Amino acid sequence: MTGFLRQGVLTLVFSLVATLALAVQPDEVLDDPAMESRAREISAGLRCLVCQNESIDESNASLAKDLRLLVRERLVAGDTNPEVVEYIVARYGEFVLLKPTTGGWNWLLWAAGPGMFLIAVVLGAVYVRRRSKAVAPAERLSADEQERLDALLKR
Amino acid sequence: MHLLSITLHMIAELGHFALILAFLVSIVQAVVPLIGAHKRWPGWMSVAEPAATAQFVLVLGAFAALTYAFVVSDFSLRLVVLNSHSAKPMLYKISGVWGNHEGSMLLWVLILALFGAMAAWFGGNLPPTLRARVLAVQSLVATAFYAFILFTSNPFLRMAIPPMDGQDLNPLLQDPGLAFHPPFLYLGYVGLSICFSFAVAALIEGRVDAAWGRWVRPWTLAAWIFLTIGIALGSWWAYYELGWGGFWFWDPVENASFMPWLFAAALLHSAIVVEKREALKSWTILLAILAFGFSLIGTFIVRSGLLTSVHAFANDPERGVFILMILVFFTGGALTLFAARASAMEAKGVFGVVSRESALVVNNILLAVASFVVFVGTIWPLVAEMAFDRKLSVGPPFFEMAFTPFMVLLGLVLPLGSMLAWKRGSLSRVARQLVPALILALALAGLVWTMQTERSMLGPIGVFLGTWLIAGALTDLWTRTGRNRDLTRLLRLPRADWGKTVAHSGLGITMLGIAGLMAWEQEDIRTVQIGAPWQVGKFEFELLDVTREQGPNYTATRGEVSVRPAGGDGSEIAHLYPEKRVYPVQQMPTTEAAIDYRFLRDVYVVVGDAQPNGGWVMRIYIKPLANWVWGGCILMALGGLLSLSDRRYRVAAGARKTASVQGVPAE
Secondary structure, eight states, rough: OOHHHHHHHHHHHTTOOOOSSOOGGGGOSSSSSSHHHHHHHHHBBOOTTTSSOOOTTTSSSSSHHHHHHHHHHHHHHOOOOHHHHHHHHHHHGGGBBBBBBTTTHHHHHHHHHHHHHHHHHHHHHHHHHHHHHOOOOOOOOOHHHHHHHHHHHHH | OOOHHHHTTHHHHHHHHHHHHHHHHHHHHHHHHHHHHHTOOOOHTTTTTHHHHHHHHHHHHHHHHHHHHHHTOOOOBBHHHHHHHHTTTTTHHHHTTTSSSHHHHHHHHHHHHHHHHHHHGGGGGGGGGHHHHHHHHHHHHHHHHHHHHHHHHHHHBBOOOOOOOOOOOGGGGGGGHHHHHHHHHHHHHHHHHHHHHHHHHHHHHHHHHHHHHHHHHHHHHHHHHHHHHEEEEEEEEHHSSSSSSOOOOOHHHHHHHHHHHHHHHHHHHHHHHHHSSSHHHHHHHHHHHHHHHEEEEEEEEHHHHHHHTTOOOOOOHHHHHHHHHIIIIIIIHHHHHHHHGGOOOOOOOOSSSHHHHHHHHHHHHHHHHHHHHHHHHHHHHHHHHOOOOHOOOOOHHHHHHHHHHHHHHHHHHHHHHHHSSSSSHHHHHHHHHHHHHHHHHHHHHHHHHOOOOSSSSSHHHHHHHHHHHHHHHHHHHTTTTTTTTHHHHHHOOOOHHHHOOOOOOHHHHHHHHHHHHHHHEEHHHHHEEETTTTTEEEEEEOOOOOEEEOOOSSSSEEEEEEEETTTTTTOEEEOOOEEEEEETTTEEEEEHEEEEEEESSSEEEEEEOTTTTOEHHHEEEEETTTHHHHHHHHHHHHHHHHHHHHHHHHHEEEEEEEEHHHHOOOO
């Protein structure tokens, strides 16, 4: 495990000097197409730790390559998709998940859209109902216009 | 002659000086007209226009000075050293001016001053107090940004010891698509500042009427058109440059431009309601404030580097705090003013529950909530880390799940809503008119569903929505021919109606493109030998040769690939040259994919590394309907342009002028 960690740190350093390797390489691809497509699906949801907002599936960094191989290793070992993800999260933290969990305060993140939508719909419905019941108000004069009217009337 | 050469050496100092002068002028323009408008002193109010022009000329001078330094590669300027190189092509020397933090902020204020000057030049028909206030608020925004540049991001700093050559621009940015992406984006962001100034000025005035809606809408449209083009350029660049054909990554920087776009789209729709029906006034004011507020948030996200990503080239906390202060001051100030004054903006128009007005309320709800989702997702990693001490990521899977439903809903209701009558509409009548469009969309989606091999519903849903939108827009046009189907009527339609049809169809086309790319893309990665053909989908590929090429400031490995139909007679569809480049100055590799663009699909070819066995890694992607993504964006922008050229924005000016002289609301 320490060897693996040291390698992680090394790749972290070296990935700053970008390599020309491009995302998934032919030698990484699994022979079983069904398993390979599962690997691709999992990889697309895991963040490349040394990149900026890239999944390990898209990334050229060597750490991403290590993770891609690790994902495939676990799949070959017989893990299910959630088990593979759990394995990676246990080692690298929830930072690797591009799709955040709903646990803890994260429910707020997931509820934000639907919640806001409900509030907006209620407010919108109230507004529309009020508009449909309203009577067009008489044209009211601005302070400016009132002043000028007063002046004219006094004359 | 000698004097001239001294002047040339001093151009950077002249530019710096011009920028300081612009800062001083902007303070005058922010203060004097505002007092003038309050006290009704015409002399003080009239300061605004010449000041706006002077400000623009001064910033233009500063910008020209910096551009000159880049063009002649003046390596005594720190900025030029850090972002340019004498061997760089001229186009990228010029685009290098805004390919960095300091220069891009200078471009930002240049556009801000340009819009301010345009509001002064074309604002002759505005009531004098409103015009004075609009220009003053606009100038106040400019003052803040001049201070930001002069105190934290001065582009005119000299080097004590100039180096022999520069450090070059990030090679990823040396690209025609990206050369013009920032200016368009900034024209959009900053264009919304005018809407903001109009909103704040109206709040100070204490009144909003139909004429206000008519003044604000063209500015919103213009800003939205620029944002559309800017975002499309950026997305297209990502598609061909990053090497695997992704076109949208939900990156914080992309989201930063997407949020103002969504708000601007909402604003340009609600401004129609203000203009035509004098309703939704306070909401429209709020949208105008939010749209520019999100432009500022976008600037903050990009410039502070707080949510780091590919584009964030400034990681300076001092700058981040400064922009945060600008953001809080303007958005907070405007919202406070809004809270105090909004109740005075009472609506006049009365409309039924089923009406165009209500439909536009639905449009606004969906766009605003969608934008809110993007906002929450973008800042959530920051919130989670600061409030709950959790380091987490929010990536594409979240946005696809949380954002897409609102866009699907929008697509579903758009054709119905856009055909409802103003005041009181009949849903059943519109639904009847749209039956053919619905049948067509269902039929195409069903066909696609039976033909495809995957179980994904993404393709059929996308095809349904896209077809429904396009057919719906055409149905709308068809109903305008009247009872006796008089096609010549279409020629007499206002351009705004044509704009609506074109823009809504554009949205449909973009949705079709996204669905095609996401549902039916084919990918193939393998090691190939030169001269050994292989098949992907309906195509056969052959790597003919790999050569080394020398570019002006890079070296390239170039593959030569022949594309033929699979099992065909050997006739060639395309001959492609994918490259990978290394820019020695920045020690950075880039991939240059070779793409065969066709109407229904792109063939996307990337060359990878040499393998020990003498083979090469090749990646092939077949991307159905790829061009439709950006084709739709172009149509949306074109629709906006048609709307912008509508007669009522061009000829109503005279009528309004007399109205403002009499001091009654122009209607």
